[in-house]
Amino acid sequence: MTNTYFLLFPSCVPVNGTKVSIIMDLDKGTYLEIPNLLHDILSIDLQRFTIHEIMKKFDHQYDQGIKEYFQFLVDNQYGFYTKDPKPFRKPEDIFYSPYKIISSVLAINTTTNYDLPEVLKQLDRLSCQLLQIRIYDPYDMDKLFNSLSPLKGSSIKICEVYVCYYSLISEEQLITICKEYPNVIIVVHTSKEKKQINISDEFNKKIVFTGEQVHANTKEVYDPSLFTISHSMYYESRHFNSGLHRKVCIDTDGSIKNYLSHTKVYGNIKENKISEIITKPKFQERYFITNDQIEKCKSCQFRYMCVSNSDIIKKNGKYFKKHTCNMDF
Amino acid sequence: MIDDSEKYKDLISIPEHPSISYDLHKISISHQSKKNNSKRFIYMKKYRGEGSILDFYKPNSNILSIKEND
Ligand code: SF4
Numbered sequence: 001m002t003n004t005y006f007l008l009f010p011s012c013v014p015v016n017g018t019k020v021s022i023i024m025d026l027d028k029g030t031y032l033e034i035p036n037l038l039h040d041i042l043s044i045d046l047q048r049f050t051i052h053e054i055m056k057k058f059d060h061q062y063d064q065g066i067k068e069y070f071q072f073l074v075d076n077q078y079g080f081y082t083k084d085p086k087p088f089r090k091p092e093d094i095f096y097s098p099y100k101i102i103s104s105v106l107a108i109n110t111t112t113n114y115d116l117p118e119v120l121k122q123l124d125r126l127s128c129q130l131l132q133i134r135i136y137d138p139y140d141m142d143k144l145f146n147s148l149s150p151l152k153g154s155s156i157k158i159c160e161v162y163v164c165y166y167s168l169i170s171e172e173q174l175i176t177i178c179k180e181y182p183n184v185i186i187v188v189h190t191s192k193e194k195k196q197i198n199i200s201d202e203f204n205k206k207i208v209f210t211g212e213q214v215h216a217n218t219k220e221v222y223d224p225s226l227f228t229i230s231h232s233m234y235y236e237s238r239h240f241n242s243g244l245h246r247k248v249c250i251d252t253d254g255s256i257k258n259y260l261s262h263t264k265v266y267g268n269i270k271e272n273k274i275s276e277i278i279t280k281p282k283f284q285e286r287y288f289i290t291n292d293q294i295e296k297c298k299s300c301q302f303r304y305m306c307v308s309n310s311d312i313i314k315k316n317g318k319y320f321k322k323h324t325c326n327m328d329f
Numbered sequence: 330m331i332d333d334s335e336k337y338k339d340l341i342s343i344p345e346h347p348s349i350s351y352d353l354h355k356i357s358i359s360h361q362s363k364k365n366n367s368k369r370f371i372y373m374k375k376y377r378g379e380g381s382i383l384d385f386y387k388p389n390s391n392i393l394s395i396k397e398n399d
Contacts, residue, residue, distance in 0.1 A: 080333035103389045130389040157385055212393045221391045232386035309390050
């Protein structure tokens with residue numbers, strides 16, 4: 001053991017929290033809760049110190065624990081033993097994305113009069129990948145079907161459409177939209193009954209009816225079951241704001257914002273092009289505020305897997321999320 | 330304590346060649362096969378569009394708490 005090293009796999013990253021820490025496995029999309037003390041041990045430069053030297057650093061107080069935990073991590077494929085650690089390098093800590101816009105949220109109600117197809121075309125030109133369209137009120141499904149036509153062959157990979165339930169809503173029309181636009185997922189909110197319509201057994205595609213409501217004041221849900229562990233998510237959230245980085249949102253009146261719940265408006269889609277707004281340094285400011293810089297989040301073990309689009313306020317030189325989670329760590 | 334360097338030699342060779350893309354590096358690690366059902370692991374819901382919709386690495390905005398099997 002004197003010349004044996006313990007290394008974590010490069011895709012397994014320890015993240016410390018206030019009460020507990022975790023090891024995120026970016027390949028498997030899982031995490032393992034560990035005591036903070038083990039996090040401290042794993043934060044030592046494992047490539048420089050043998051297991052024996054690590055034990056010595058802690059005055060041999062935790063020899064048994066270190067031995068058992070390392071073995072547990074090896075058994076569960078979080079790490080391995082080696083006598084020659086030098087060639088095992090850590091992956092580069094960078095995030096690269098070619099997309100000018102990664103995600104976008106659009107809101108529509110009965111008074112909305114901006115040109116939806118034109119917005120979709122602009123988002124496509126900016127290579128937007130994820131789109132969410134929130135329709136707060138009952139809406140003509142034929143109009144929706146026609147307005148979505150720019151989605152065909154567009155860069156948008158996933159378009160979630162939240163439509164409001166009303167008594168005359170036609171399931172047939174919803175099915176037609178899903179079949180016509182394979183990148184569309186429909187959720188019917190404010191529904192009286194909770195159900196699902198299968199669109200295709202082969203692809204497991206369905207329309208979900210939920211009693212939950214979507215309206216102008218709908219808040220984001222923070223729940224570990226909705227958090228996402230992936231390589232890109234990890235590296236993006238280390239360098240950028242995981243929710244707001246390259247996101248553009250358009251409110252019911254056409255206001256262009258970082259996110260719908262924010263108060264700051266940068267322009268209006270009826271007068272401005274999205275491309276001209278998103279290049280403004282002021283618009284991009286929030287792209288660069290990471291969870292590591294935000295109070296509470298910076299000591300949360302979920303900070304590299306939690307997508308939050310909350311506005312960020314600065315008080316006495318410190319950043320705070322305006323809408324934060326209720327989680328008690 | 331067994332030295333696993335040989336077993337994971339893929340991890341050694343790939344970082345040695347900067348011309349090989351990072352993706353390949355990921356693939357080499359993804360092929361670990363041992364199944365692990367330990368209760369200590371909390372399996373995360375990975376965000377994915379269904380059917381012919383491609384996966385993406387993160388969600389847009391979580392406003393409803395609809396779970397995969399709701
Ligand atoms: S909002 Fe902040 S504190 Fe709450 S789960 Fe997300 S990262 Fe953690």
